[in-house]
Amino acid sequence: MENWEGSGMIAKGIGIILLFVFILVLALVLLIRENFQRIARVKLEEDKVRLEHKQKLLEANVQVQEQERTRIAADIHDILIGKLTVLKIKNEIGYEELESNKLIKECITVARQLSHDLSLPMLKYASLEELISEILVPWKSVFSIQFRTDIRSDAALSDTVKIQLTRIIQELITNIVKHAEATEIVIHLRHTEKILLLHLYDNGIGFDTNGKAKGLGIKNIEFRTDYINAHYKMRSAPGKGTSYLIVLKESEFEK
Structure with a gap:
């Protein structure tokens, strides 16, 4: 009788241990699963932020290029064309050769600067x-x-x-x-x-x-x-x- 009760207690103890181990393994699996899900959510959020940042950079780059084109166009209109117009008028009404050469030199300087702005030589x-x-x-x-x-x-x-x-x-x-x-x-x-x-x-x-x-x-x-x-x-x-x-x-x- 005592042996039977002892065997029953051992079986009960083993059962409790197995149940505890099962609960522990289940909790560990759930914890690992939650951790993987959290990592996946963080990665998705990082990818989203990275994509938004890249999009903003692209938009800003386009904006910068358009602003530079506008500035260069304004320089051509206000500076280069202005000087060439003055040169044309002076040529029509009679002009000093020295003054004409000065205007031509200024036009060349402006054109060179605009050229440098548009492309960097031998980059x-x-x-x-x-x-x-x-x-x-x-x-x-x-x-x-x-x-x-x-x-x-x-x-x-x-x-x-x-x-x-x-x-x-x-x-x-x-x-x-x-x-x-x-x-x-x-x-x-x-x-x-x-x-x-x-x-x-x-x-x-x-x-x-x-x-x-x-x-x-x-x-x-x-x-x-x-x-x-x-x-x-x-x-x-x-x-x-x-x-x-x-x-x-x-x-x-x-x-």
Whole structure:
């Protein structure tokens, strides 16, 4: 009798243990399932955010291109065509050859600048330093420009990084021409193994950064820096010029 009761207790104990193990395994399976579902939901949400971000970048890129086309068209109309019209009138009424040559030279300068804005020559084979030097040439007749370089690395930069940084320089100079009333521009390019730093300063009238809304030029610059994952800062104050700083980390050099 005692043996039978002992066997029954053992069987009951085994049953309880098996039930406990079953519940534990079931809970573990449910936990793993919930964890996989949570990971899947997070991944879907990340994919959705990534897709929305990509869409916004594409839309912003289209907007930037349209704004640049509009700016270039305005430059052609207001500057180049204006000078050619003056030259035509002077040619019709009689003109000084020296004055005519001056106007032709100005037209060539404007056309060269517009050409640089539309396409960067030898992009794949030129360094960022060479590209910046090239686009500064036409502006040296307008501003006193100092271009300082501190190149301590031969680390390659992607075409995307080079063209976006070059476009940023063009956009900054355009802003200076339109708003700064500056006479001097200082550009400092520093490239090391770990970091690329681009600093531009003008001695113009400056402005209150807290009270002035961002114009399209500044928004374009912010888009371009975001596009290459660079850090961007601007400092200005009335009467103290404006300073722009763009910093790119090594991990983004070839993206």
